[in-house]
Amino acid sequence: MKGEIKNIRLINIPKVQDPRGNLAIIEKNVIPFQIKRVYYLYDVPSGAYRGGHAHKKLYQVLIALSGSFDVILDDGKDKMKITLNKPNEGLLIPTGIWRELENFSSGSVCLVLASEVFDENDYIRNYNDFVSMKRS
Structure with a gap:
């Protein structure tokens, strides 16, 4: 499992600003993998956390569509915390990174773009x- 903290990065999602409201655009040249699954987290209770796992081969991009939350990232050696709170910014998490999501603000929505369909065998829980x- 080769995932390292240094390979985690924020991705700028192009947006079109308009007085009537902004439009964010996610196309295949923005996300560095083919999107095979999309899901979102919402109505996360105050004090709850999500995640608490790593993936063997799946890549993800997390986007705070609304509100904010913290992402705790761990490669088994180094750790970092990133707060997501902009709907035109995605967090690329490569394979082999432990992740936990916490401190969800009221009304927050986390959109997840995944490189693979659901496979329980890909999870390290x-x-x-x-x-x-x-280490091996």
């Missing part, structure tokens, strides 16, 4: 297993 896999 135990942190100790994740660290062991990273």
